[in-house]
Amino acid sequence: MKILTPSEIKTLLPQWEIKENTIFKSFKFKNFTQAFAFMMQVAFIAEKLNHHPNWSNIYNTVEIILYTHDDGGVTDKDVEMAKAIEKL
Secondary structure (H helix, E strand, O other), X not given: OOOOOHHHHHHHOOOOEEEOOEEEEEXXXXXXXXXXXXXXXXXXXXXXXXXXXXXXXXXXXXXXXXXXXXXXXXXXXXXXXXXXXXXX
């Protein structure tokens, strides 16, 4: 797959940060239960798309990093995943 340029990424995903050939976003929730429920929803999306995030969870905050490991950067697969996450 083609690696997207930073300007292409910003056009497609203006709400995500670009960090060293990845895209990043932090999501904050009211409590741990809501954060965990969000992670479960993302897990189902990841399985459906066969594209899995790097992520972490501390109490009410979930941080997600996306990039296509095999290609070494952000591709259309990451954009598709990020847009699906945004719909939650």
